[in-house]
Amino acid sequence: MSTQNTAPATEAARETTRTQHLRRYLMCRPEHFTVSYTINPWMVPANPTDTDAALRQWQVLHDTYLALGHEVELIDPVEGLPDMVYTANGGFLIDGIAYGPKFRFQERAGEAVPFIEWFRANGFDTREPVEVNEGEGDFLLVGDVILAGTGFRSTGDSHREIGDVFGREVVSLTLTDPRFYHLDTALAVLDPVQGVSNGGPERANIAYLPSAFDPRSQAILAERFPEAIHVSDEDGSVFGLNSSSDGYNVIISPRAKGFEKQLLERGYNPVLVDLSELLLGGGGIKCCTLELRGA
Template identity: 30%
Template sequence: MGVFSTVRSVAQMAKNFAVLPRATKLLVVNPKHFDVKYVINPHMEGKIGTVDFAKAAAQWRDLKGIYEKLGFDVYEFDGAQGFPDMVYSANHGLSFRGADEGKSVKEVFMSNMGTEQRRGEVPFFEEWYKKQGYKIHHLPNDLKFEGMGDALWHGSRKLLWGGHGFRSSPKTYEIISNAWNVPIITLELLDPDFYHIDTCLSILDNDTALVFPGAFTVEGNEIIRSVFSKVIEAPEQEARRNMACNAFCPDEKNVIIQAGSEVTNERLEKAGFTVVPVDTTEFMKGGGSVFCMKMFTW
């Protein structure tokens, strides 16, 4: 289907996207081993040794409870000793509901983490996917890819948005596009605070995106506005310090978002969404919030 990275190429892209069935299951990793023990993104600066573990556990339970109230089947596992970032389960792969010889199959591309500290996390998730009956794909070792931290499905369409510039390699998306026969729009990330695309772009439904424009190039912003008929901008303070764009809208209605994002919340409500605030401040010390802390699956 191809990879599209310019306004011109996106304009020429076929728009008859196939339907992607909505995921009804979520994979989460509890914070039993969560901590900030090193610095691999700007949010971790000065946060080593500052995690309130009881508070983190309570925040995690609240977030999991929201998913359960919204009707998701939630899979939980403990992670592993020595890997404090496993709680950010969106980063370990990109899952997909595809077809093989006319039969529906579940598939996943496993991540090649861009930082040494996190590479040992991925085999634990691969084992989980195997047990769930997924077809496993691997990328060449020289290509970086951090799963749904940098690759976002376009609502209920077989169209993928891919971020690059910090943690994922652009060439990765050519391989994924060819393997799954899906078009991919790639966007370059410019600001280290927004090192994954899920920190600055949240796809709320097929027509609406929540975005922090300052994380993207001028052309990247033009691409976003050429595809989405509704673009909600988060102000810089809320996007940068409150991770407002790391929100998650699992059902085209409810937007789960870090508490205190008042301007963003007002704009979301004006657009017809229901805001579901949750406190993830302990996990923001590690550089992630709502979207990072789950992997949706089939």
């Protein structure tokens, strides 16, 4: 079992003044949410789901973004596609370019067309993928670098493809724990853009669960992000890392108590939102949030 604080904050990290950056997000109301199939360890069709509860919890997340000053766009839910609520899997967008999804499992394949059509209708330069990828579930922008997950959903070939689409460095990371089948369940971007703090450059930073990655990936993360927060398995297993940060406010599960404390120690403002009903489908805060960059 991993433990917290394996990468303690330096005094400089503790003294850093965090800056909020306003975002534009795409969300989808879980009007058809249910668990009728199993494509990840969290999905158990025998366990009852409550669509009304999912809607109430989702609405709190939606309203929290608005209250923090962010912009939220909506894509219409499609009957028969209960996982559309997890919009992070619907694409990856930088500078007005939208790289569409190609889902691994047939149960979600029908989501690709609605997302791609939404991107086109809303002015994005939309690129249809050849390779299997599940959008921001496995691709996370940190500074100028794209961290790319593989092992369960997106394939290594999609890492090459996304690098070609955006002309950016792509760092491949291999997930090994089936509970954390997407990169955004095991790693959270806390400072997505470079800024200036205390008179000097501020490094983009992350939080992650080391045990979710293979040794090579752990070494890469340790080298690139020496100030990263190492989160415990206890907090990871309640999807504490499936969070959304604007550089200051970090929206997390209220059950991730250790992670909440770690964020406070680093100068972030944890905002607690419960999406326990949507966790029955294997998704959390970040899963329900796709960042729209540009256009």
